[in-house]
Amino acid sequence: MDRQIRRMAVALLGLFLLLLAQVNYIQVFAADELANNPANRRLIIQEYEVDRGDILARDARTVLARSVTSRGELRFLRRYPDPHLYAGITGYYSVVFGRSELEQSYNDYLSGRAPALFPTNLVDELLGRPKRGATVITTIDPRLQEVARDALGDRPGAVAAVDPATGEVLVLVSVPSFNPNPLSSHDPATARDAWRALQDAPGQPLLANANDLFYPPGSTFKILTAAAALENGLGPDSEWDNPPELDLPQTESTITNAGGGTCPGGGERVTLARAFQYSCNVIFGEIGLELGGERLAEQSEAFGFEQDVPFDIPFREGQFSTLDSFENDQPAVARSAIGLQDVRANPLHMALVGAAIANDGVLMRPQLVREVRGPQGLVIDEMDPEEWGRPISSETASILTELMESVVEAGTGTAARIPGIPVAGKTGTARYSNEAPPHVWFVAFAPADQPRIAVAVVVLNGGGFGDEASGGRVAAPIARAVIEAYLGTGG
Amino acid sequence: MSEAAAxxxxxxxxxxxxxxxxxxASGAYALVSLGRTGGITPDVPLVAGLLLAGYLSGHLLVRRLAPTADPVFFPVASLLTxxxxxxxxxxxxDLRTAPQNIALPQGIWMTVALVAFGLTLWLVKDHRQLDAFTYTIGLVGIxxxxLPLVPGLGRTVNGAQLWVEIGPLRFQPSELGKVAVVVFLASYLNAKKEILQLAPGRLGPFQLPQARHLGPVLVAWGVSLVILFVQKDIGASLLYFGIFVLMLWLATAxxxxxxxxxxxxxxxxxxxASQFGHVESRIDIRLHALDPQIVQDEGYQLAQAQFAMATGGIAGSGLGQGLPTYIPFAYTDFMFAALGEELGLFGSVGVLLLFVVLIGRGxxxxxxxxxxxxxLLAAGLATVLGVQAFIIIGGVTRLIPLxxxxxxxxxxxGSSLVANYVILALLIRTSAGPAPSLRAREGVGG
Incomplete structure (x- = not known):
C-alpha cells in the first residue's frame, strides 16, 4: 500500500506544480496583458483615486484642467473650464479612450506617480488622504490665447506664438477644437457618443491644427529658401532674370507670380530682397533650381524639418520633399522652393522658424510647460530654456530680419503694420490645388529690432475669402492682433 | 524526506x-486595518488577543492530547485560517461581496472549529477505535x-441545494459527510481489499472483481450522481467520487x-452536460471567460479573478489596497484570487506551499x-484536502473548469471550517498514535 501512497503523494504534488505554473503565468508572464484588459476596472479605479493635479496657464491662476470630487465609483472627475480654447493643449482624460496631449505626456506628474512626489505621497498615505498629483504650469498666456481665438474666429486654422528667446509657447489655438468634458465623463456611453460625433465632424477636431497636423506652407517657406541662399554665398543684392513665368525644365508646366506679370520693383533683373518683399514665385523658383534640392533639404533640416523636434505634446514635424523625388524632376525642386510640392509644416513649426530668425539664428527648443509644482506648491521641476539648434548664422538672421521687415513695411504684408513697432513678417498663399481656395499664412515677429514674440497663423482654404484670399489679407491681421495685444499697444 | 524519522x-x-x-495572522489583520482605514482600528489589539488565545489553545490541546504528534500540522493549518x-x-x-460583517461569524466559527478540533482529539484517543464503526460511520456519511434533500430542511443557495436549515442555524452537512465518508472508506476498503483485488471477470479491457464486491463502487457513483443532478453541486460530486475511486486504488493497487x-x-x-447545460457551460466559460462577449456576463467572475491576480502581480497590491471586492464570492470560492491580488505571487505561492506541506505531512x-x-485513513484525509484545494484553486486560476x-x-x-479541523484532528491523532491516557492504561509500547 505504501507504494500507492507514495504515488498518490507524487501525483498530488504534480497537480500542485501545475497550479504553481498557472499562478506564475497569471501573475507574471501574462500579468500585463490580463491587467490591461479593458474589462479590468482595477487600474482605472486606482488611477481615479488620485486627486489629479491641475493644468494651469503661465499666470499659475487660469485653470486649463482640474479635478473635482465625484460621487460615483470613480473618485475624481476631470473638468475643463474653457474646453474649446485649451483642448488642443490639455487633451482629454477618458475612462474609455485614455489620455491625450498634456494629460498623456505629463501623466506621471499629474497622477502623482513621479519619483519627486514620493515624500508627499508617503505623508498622504500615512494620513489616509487621497494621493495628490502635481500641478503642471504651462507657458500659455491666457489673455493672448483669447485674443488669438477671437481674431481667428471660427475659421478653420491655427495660431501659434512663441517667445523667441526662450522657446516658450505663448499661444496655441486650433480651430476646429473639441470639448474634452464629455469625453472625460465617467459614463462610458456619454464619452462614446461624444467620440463618435467628433469622428464624424469635419476637420478632425481631435487633432490640433496648430501642432498635430501640417499643411503646405506656401510662400512662408521662402524664408527657408532665402536662408539657404544666404547661407550658400548669395546676398540680398544677388540678381536673377525676371521673366513673367518660369519655364520649368523637362516639362511644359510653368511657375508664375501671384497675380501674373513680372516681379514688381524690378526690370530685366531683380534682387533677392525685392523678390522676397513681393514674394515672387518665379525668382524663388530660379533660386531653388540654382541651389538645388540637396541644399534646400539641408536648410530645412537645420530648421527641424524631417527631424524629431522635442515637444511636450505631439508635434508633427515639418516635411520636405524627398530627394529621390527630385531625380529627373527639376520642377519639383522649384515648387518645393516656394513651399509647395511635398513641403508641409505645422503652424507652430513656422512660428519656430520665425523665432530662430528673431533670436539671431538660434532655434530654441519649443516649450509648453514652465514648471511643475507639488501639492504643497513647491516647485519640483523647472524647465529651463534650451538651445535646440543654429540653423543659420547671425548675419543671415539679421539680413532675413531686414527682408521680413520690408515685407510688412511695403511688401505683401502691410496689413501687419503696427504704428511705432517694427514688425518682420512673411506672407504665404499656398495654392495647393485647383479645386480649393489656398491655405493662407503669415509668419511674423516683433519688435523687429528687439524681438519678443514670434507668431505664425494659418487660415485653411482661404477662410471664406475664396480664391481672393492671400496671406497678407487674411492671415496678417490675425498675427497683428496677437502682436499688438502682447506688446501692449493694441486697442 | 522518506528516510527522515517522523x-x-x-x-x-x-x-x-x-x-x-x-x-x-495578526500582522495580516493589522495590515488590512491599516490598508482600509489608514490606521490601526481599536479592534486590532482585541482580535490579536483572541487569535493569541485561539492559537495557544490549539497548541496546548495538541500538546496535551497528542504530545507525540507531527508538530507541523496545526501551525500550517491555523496559518491558512x-x-x-x-x-x-x-x-x-461590502455590498458587492458580502452584505454584512462576515468577520464576526467567521470568528465564531473559528472558535467552534477549535472546539470541534479539541473534542475530536479528546474523543478519538486512538484512531483505530474508528475502525470498529465501519457501517455506522458510512451510513452517517451518506x-x-x-440530508439537504429532506423536504423542509434543504435550502437552495446560489442554485445548489446543499444547505440544511434548522432554526437560525444553517450548515452544509456534506462538508462533515466528507469526513465520515473517508473514515468509512478507510475501514471498509481495508477490510475488503483482498477481495477487491481479485479480478475474476472482465469487461472489455478492464479486469473486474465480482459484482457483489463492486457494489460499493456503484453505490458511490450513484450517490455522487444524486449530488450532481439533484443538488446540482458539481464540486462536491467530483470530490466524493474522486476520493472514492482514489482510495479504492490506494487500497487495491x-x-x-x-x-x-x-x-x-x-x-x-x-x-x-446534455441534461442541464450546467457542466458544458462551465467548460465553455473557463475557455472563453475573457472574450468580450461574455466578460461582463457569464465570464465576469472568472475574468475578475484573473484580473485581480494579474493586477496584484508579483508583489501584490498590499492588504486592503487592492480591489478583490470586484470578484463575486471572493470570500468563499474565490478566496485564492483575493489573496493573490493583495499578497501577489508571493502570497499565492505561499498558500500553495502551505497546502503542499500540509498534504505532504498527511x-x-x-x-x-x-x-x-x-x-488508508491518513492518506485518504490528505487526498481529500489535496483534491479539494486543487479543484478550487485550479478552477479559480482557469486551469480546470470552475x-x-x-x-x-x-x-x-462554518461547516467547511469545522469539517476541516476535524480532518486536521484526525491527521494529528493518526500521526501521534494513541493518546497518553490510553497508552498509560495499555502499558508502555502499543
Missing part, C-alpha cells in the same frame, strides 16, 4: 511554528450527504478502478502507520 513529539517546534503563524480570516475581515462588509472511475465519471459528466503520517486502516467549493481552512463558512 518528527514526533517536538512540542517546542510546534510552539515556535504556532507563534510564527500567530504573528503572521488566520490569513483567510484577515482576508474575510478585509472583504466585508445520510449527511443526502488496481489501475482498473481508476480507469473505471474515469469512465463512469465521464458518463456522468456527459449526461450532466502522506508522511500514512506511511508511518503500521496497519492498513491507519494508512466548480464551486471552499478552499480548505481558508474560505468563509
Amino acid at each position: 518528527p514526533r513529539g517536538r512540542p517546542r517546534v510546534q510552539l515556535a511554528l504556532t507563534v510564527l503563524a500567530l504573528v503572521l 488566520g490569513l483567510g480570516f484577515a482576508m474575510i475581515y478585509r472583504l466585508g462588509p 445520510a449527511l450527504l443526502l 488496481r489501475g482498473a478502478y481508476l480507469s473505471l472511475g474515469i469512465v463512469l465519471f465521464a458518463i456522468g459528466a456527459v449526461i450532466g 502522506f508522511r503520517a500514512a506511511l508511518d502507520q503500521s496497519e492498513g486502516f491507519g494508512k 466548480t464551486g467549493i471552499t478552499l480548505p481552512f481558508v474560505s468563509y463558512g
Whole structure:
C-alpha cells in the first residue's frame, strides 16, 4: 500500500506544480496583458483615486484642467473650464479612450506617480488622504490665447506664438477644437457618443491644427529658401532674370507670380530682397533650381524639418520633399522652393522658424510647460530654456530680419503694420490645388529690432475669402492682433 | 524526506511554528486595518488577543492530547485560517461581496472549529477505535450527504441545494459527510481489499472483481450522481467520487478502478452536460471567460479573478489596497484570487506551499502507520484536502473548469471550517498514535 501512497503523494504534488505554473503565468508572464484588459476596472479605479493635479496657464491662476470630487465609483472627475480654447493643449482624460496631449505626456506628474512626489505621497498615505498629483504650469498666456481665438474666429486654422528667446509657447489655438468634458465623463456611453460625433465632424477636431497636423506652407517657406541662399554665398543684392513665368525644365508646366506679370520693383533683373518683399514665385523658383534640392533639404533640416523636434505634446514635424523625388524632376525642386510640392509644416513649426530668425539664428527648443509644482506648491521641476539648434548664422538672421521687415513695411504684408513697432513678417498663399481656395499664412515677429514674440497663423482654404484670399489679407491681421495685444499697444 | 524519522513529539517546534503563524495572522489583520482605514482600528489589539488565545489553545490541546504528534500540522493549518480570516475581515462588509460583517461569524466559527478540533482529539484517543464503526460511520456519511434533500430542511443557495436549515442555524452537512465518508472508506476498503483485488471477470479491457464486491463502487457513483443532478453541486460530486475511486486504488493497487472511475465519471459528466447545460457551460466559460462577449456576463467572475491576480502581480497590491471586492464570492470560492491580488505571487505561492506541506505531512503520517486502516485513513484525509484545494484553486486560476467549493481552512463558512479541523484532528491523532491516557492504561509500547 505504501507504494500507492507514495504515488498518490507524487501525483498530488504534480497537480500542485501545475497550479504553481498557472499562478506564475497569471501573475507574471501574462500579468500585463490580463491587467490591461479593458474589462479590468482595477487600474482605472486606482488611477481615479488620485486627486489629479491641475493644468494651469503661465499666470499659475487660469485653470486649463482640474479635478473635482465625484460621487460615483470613480473618485475624481476631470473638468475643463474653457474646453474649446485649451483642448488642443490639455487633451482629454477618458475612462474609455485614455489620455491625450498634456494629460498623456505629463501623466506621471499629474497622477502623482513621479519619483519627486514620493515624500508627499508617503505623508498622504500615512494620513489616509487621497494621493495628490502635481500641478503642471504651462507657458500659455491666457489673455493672448483669447485674443488669438477671437481674431481667428471660427475659421478653420491655427495660431501659434512663441517667445523667441526662450522657446516658450505663448499661444496655441486650433480651430476646429473639441470639448474634452464629455469625453472625460465617467459614463462610458456619454464619452462614446461624444467620440463618435467628433469622428464624424469635419476637420478632425481631435487633432490640433496648430501642432498635430501640417499643411503646405506656401510662400512662408521662402524664408527657408532665402536662408539657404544666404547661407550658400548669395546676398540680398544677388540678381536673377525676371521673366513673367518660369519655364520649368523637362516639362511644359510653368511657375508664375501671384497675380501674373513680372516681379514688381524690378526690370530685366531683380534682387533677392525685392523678390522676397513681393514674394515672387518665379525668382524663388530660379533660386531653388540654382541651389538645388540637396541644399534646400539641408536648410530645412537645420530648421527641424524631417527631424524629431522635442515637444511636450505631439508635434508633427515639418516635411520636405524627398530627394529621390527630385531625380529627373527639376520642377519639383522649384515648387518645393516656394513651399509647395511635398513641403508641409505645422503652424507652430513656422512660428519656430520665425523665432530662430528673431533670436539671431538660434532655434530654441519649443516649450509648453514652465514648471511643475507639488501639492504643497513647491516647485519640483523647472524647465529651463534650451538651445535646440543654429540653423543659420547671425548675419543671415539679421539680413532675413531686414527682408521680413520690408515685407510688412511695403511688401505683401502691410496689413501687419503696427504704428511705432517694427514688425518682420512673411506672407504665404499656398495654392495647393485647383479645386480649393489656398491655405493662407503669415509668419511674423516683433519688435523687429528687439524681438519678443514670434507668431505664425494659418487660415485653411482661404477662410471664406475664396480664391481672393492671400496671406497678407487674411492671415496678417490675425498675427497683428496677437502682436499688438502682447506688446501692449493694441486697442 | 522518506528516510527522515517522523518528527514526533517536538512540542517546542510546534510552539515556535504556532507563534510564527500567530504573528503572521495578526500582522495580516493589522495590515488590512491599516490598508482600509489608514490606521490601526481599536479592534486590532482585541482580535490579536483572541487569535493569541485561539492559537495557544490549539497548541496546548495538541500538546496535551497528542504530545507525540507531527508538530507541523496545526501551525500550517491555523496559518491558512488566520490569513483567510484577515482576508474575510478585509472583504466585508461590502455590498458587492458580502452584505454584512462576515468577520464576526467567521470568528465564531473559528472558535467552534477549535472546539470541534479539541473534542475530536479528546474523543478519538486512538484512531483505530474508528475502525470498529465501519457501517455506522458510512451510513452517517451518506445520510449527511443526502440530508439537504429532506423536504423542509434543504435550502437552495446560489442554485445548489446543499444547505440544511434548522432554526437560525444553517450548515452544509456534506462538508462533515466528507469526513465520515473517508473514515468509512478507510475501514471498509481495508477490510475488503483482498477481495477487491481479485479480478475474476472482465469487461472489455478492464479486469473486474465480482459484482457483489463492486457494489460499493456503484453505490458511490450513484450517490455522487444524486449530488450532481439533484443538488446540482458539481464540486462536491467530483470530490466524493474522486476520493472514492482514489482510495479504492490506494487500497487495491488496481489501475482498473481508476480507469473505471474515469469512465463512469465521464458518463456522468456527459449526461450532466446534455441534461442541464450546467457542466458544458462551465467548460465553455473557463475557455472563453475573457472574450468580450461574455466578460461582463457569464465570464465576469472568472475574468475578475484573473484580473485581480494579474493586477496584484508579483508583489501584490498590499492588504486592503487592492480591489478583490470586484470578484463575486471572493470570500468563499474565490478566496485564492483575493489573496493573490493583495499578497501577489508571493502570497499565492505561499498558500500553495502551505497546502503542499500540509498534504505532504498527511502522506508522511500514512506511511508511518503500521496497519492498513491507519494508512488508508491518513492518506485518504490528505487526498481529500489535496483534491479539494486543487479543484478550487485550479478552477479559480482557469486551469480546470470552475466548480464551486471552499478552499480548505481558508474560505468563509462554518461547516467547511469545522469539517476541516476535524480532518486536521484526525491527521494529528493518526500521526501521534494513541493518546497518553490510553497508552498509560495499555502499558508502555502499543
